Amino acid sequence: MKKFDPIAYKKIVKSYQDQDRPTDWFDSIYTDAEGDYRDVFWADLEPNPYLLKWLKTYTFKSTELKAIVIGCGVGDDAEALSEAGYEVTAFDISPEAIRLCKKRYPYTKVKYLIADLFDYPSKWFESFDLVYECNTIQVLPGKYRVQARDAMVSLLAPQGYILVSCRSRLKEEQEDDIPLPLDKDEIDGFIRCGLREESFEAYDDTQEPPVPHFFAVYKKLE
Numbered sequence: 653m654k655k656f657d658p659i660a661y662k663k664i665v666k667s668y669q670d671q672d673r674p675t676d677w678f679d680s681i682y683t684d685a686e687g688d689y690r691d692v693f694w695a696d697l698e699p700n701p702y703l704l705k706w707l708k709t710y711t712f713k714s715t716e717l718k719a720i721v722i723g724c725g726v727g728d729d730a731e732a733l734s735e736a737g738y739e740v741t742a743f744d745i746s747p748e749a750i751r752l753c754k755k756r757y758p759y760t761k762v763k764y765l766i767a768d769l770f771d772y773p774s775k776w777f778e779s780f781d782l783v784y785e786c787n788t789i790q791v792l793p794g795k796y797r798v799q800a801r802d803a804m805v806s807l808l809a810p811q812g813y814i815l816v817s818c819r820s821r822l823k824e825e826q827e828d829d830i831p832l833p834l835d836k837d838e839i840d841g842f843i844r845c846g847l848r849e850e851s852f853e854a855y856d857d858t859q860e861p862p863v864p865h866f867f868a869v870y871k872k873l874e
């Protein structure tokens with residue numbers, strides 16, 4: 653495993669962003685783990701507790717609901733959705749991330765695929781009852797953040813839910829940070845896309861020092 657150096661990491665990401673190649677560095681994070689999913693530095697190696705809480709309180713009648721996980725990383729949240737009964741597609745632009753998922757979960761029911769949110773298979777359009785996004789928008793720069801949000805929304809079937817989990821910041825703070833957390837106005841972009849906000853939580857995580865986060869749920873009405 654290559655040792656993670658946060659300063660070098662930010663420099664590399666910035667240089668890709670400056671060359672307008674904002675997604676070309678992701679695979680290197682996974683290849684640096686040299687085949688061991690536990691060495692991917694941003695992987696929590698457990699499902700998001702806010703996702704688990706939502707899955708407990710939100711019960712559904714149909715047994716055939718379809719979920720899609722954006723930028724699934726090493727797969728913890730995709731597996732949690734599958735265990736909750738969803739038929740899950742989970743994709744990542746990084747081939748190595750998908751290889752690690754398949755190796756980690758050899759008997760999984762989740763369909764793990766290499767795909768690009770900005771050029772996803774056309775049959776996915778408006779076909780998922782639940783879209784799950786955790787920490788992808790925040791690792792993208794500028795216009796790609798809006799494009800990512802719009803692409804995520806376009807995956808929602810009528811009456812579908814999108815769950816958005818991310819780092820958060822106050823407007824005009826941390827403006828050059830990598831990753832760049834979302835501020836309230838940016839996450840409210842999901843409402844401006846025509847979705848209804850079902851719930852919204854702002855909280856600090858358990859790291860030292862604590863990192864502020866948002867966890868929001870939106871519903872597509874028509």
Ligand SMILES: C[S@@+](CC[C@H](N)C(=O)[O-])C[C@H]1O[C@@H](n2cnc3c(N)ncnc32)[C@H](O)[C@@H]1O
Nearest residue numbers: 678723724725744745746768769770786787788
């Ligand atoms: C910060 S990581 C978060 C991974 C995972 N969701 C988690 O919470 O651990 C962001 C993920 O998004 C993926 N990603 C970035 N841009 C993408 C795109 N355009 N299409 C698909 N995946 C993308 C990256 O490869 C990476 O795995």
